[in-house]
Amino acid sequence: MKTKLVEFKNNRNDILRGVYTFPENNNSKNCVICLSGFERTASAEKKFKKVADEISKDLMPVFRLDFTGCGLSDGDFRNTTLNSLTVDFARTMQYLEEKGVEKFSIVAHSLGCLVATNQMEQMKNKVEKIVFLSPALDQKNLLRYWFVVNKKGETRH
Secondary structure, three states: OEEEEEEEEOOOOOEEEEEEEEOOOOOOOEEEEEEOOOOOOOOOOHHHHHHHHHHHHHOOOEEEEEOOOOOOOOOOHHHOOHHHHHHHHHHHHHHHHHOOOOEEEEEEEOHHHHHHHHOHHHHOOOEEEEEEEOOOOOHHHHHHHHOEEOOOOOEEO
C-alpha cells in the first residue's frame, strides 16, 4: 500500500488536507472517507490509521480528512460550525469524484457521524456503506456535560 498527503481548497479558500492510503494496484472506483470527532484529526488517530491500513491492503483507497482548523488542514477552528464541517465533507466527496471515485463508504466517529447524517440526502446515491463509531448525534447536550465550568471559572473535561 502507498500513502500520500492530499490537499485541496474548501469553499472558504482554506486548504483542506488529508492522508490518502491506497493499494499498490489501485483500480478501484470506490473510496472510504474517515471523519473524525470534535477537535480531532482523522489523519493521526490510530483507529483511522488501522482502518486505512487494513482496507487499503487489497480492497480500496481510504481518505482520512482533517476538517478546517484541525490537524493538517488550514483555517481557524474557532469559526467551526456543524454546517462548515458538512461543507468540508461535501467538498471532499466532490474532490474525490473529480479524481475518479464513483462510490464511497464512510467511517465516522463522534461528531463526524453528525456531519455524515447532515449530508445524507445529498450523498444517498453515492454511498454504499456507513460505519458510525460512538455517534454524537446530540452534540449540544454532550458538550454541555463534557465541558463543565466550575465555580472558579476553570473548564473541566
